[in-house]
Amino acid sequence: AQKVTQAQTEISVVEKEDVxxxxxxxxxxxxxxxxxxxxxxxxELVFLIRRNSFDEQNEISGRxxxxxxxxxxxxxxxxTASQVVDxxxxxxxxxxxxxxxxxxxxxxxxxxKVLA
Amino acid sequence: xxGVSQNPRHKITKRGQNVTFRCDPISEHNRLxxxxxxxxxxxxxxxxxxxxxxxxxxxxxxDRFSAERPKGSFSTLEIQRTEQGDSAMYLCxxxxxxxxxxxxxxxxxxxxx
Numbered sequence: 001a002q003k004v005t006q007a008q009t010e011i012s013v014v015e016k017e018d019v020x021x022x023x024x025x026x027x028x029x030x031x032x033x034x035x036x037x038x039x040x041x042x043x044e045l046v047f048l049i050r051r052n053s054f055d056e057q058n059e060i061s062g063r064x065x066x067x068x069x070x071x072x073x074x075x076x077x078x079x080t081a082s083q084v085v086d087x088x089x090x091x092x093x094x095x096x097x098x099x100x101x102x103x104x105x106x107x108x109x110x111x112x113k114v115l116a
Numbered sequence: 117x118x119g120v121s122q123n124p125r126h127k128i129t130k131r132g133q134n135v136t137f138r139c140d141p142i143s144e145h146n147r148l149x150x151x152x153x154x155x156x157x158x159x160x161x162x163x164x165x166x167x168x169x170x171x172x173x174x175x176x177x178x179d180r181f182s183a184e185r186p187k188g189s190f191s192t193l194e195i196q197r198t199e200q201g202d203s204a205m206y207l208c209x210x211x212x213x214x215x216x217x218x219x220x221x222x223x224x225x226x227x228x229x
Contacts, residue, residue, distance in 0.1 A: 045220040091158050101172045106158030
């Protein structure tokens, strides 16, 4: 069965600290896709990144970086030099290829509070 | 602009009433999804349309729920005989191919009193 676990319910950091949000997933499919979304207080889900199961390259986008490790079924997200505007709930999600629906299985989210 | 408009933004209704939400894509997308998000949880899949065809429904979608997408453009989600457990944020999402990441609407927050 598919499952996404975000064990960290809430994290608080002081501005300019680095922070890593953990995501562990379970799937039986060999082809699957992993995503991170940001949900600021306004409520809208904002797409951050997609990774497919064939591509284990880490990715960096500005202050954001992602570490995908199939061996540990993890897709962790690091924010470098955090800012107050990074305060939000962050969701990791899994989508499998099998049915063609590409529906997402979301984790329960990690609330990040960045204090000035 | 997110590319997806959802109305209303908020809806308060009395238990037992029927409610209808609407999702309007600003541009054409063949795939449309509905999700439900309760407080402190991640969104959960409800149903999926490819153009006007409803191709998958979650077990979460009881027979009190119905969704339509006439002409493959906008979509509506109706809940009949609302219950307090239906209180949640209802999210519409679009994706040409879901693997590239959906575009989510801002959602409709339903409160059943």
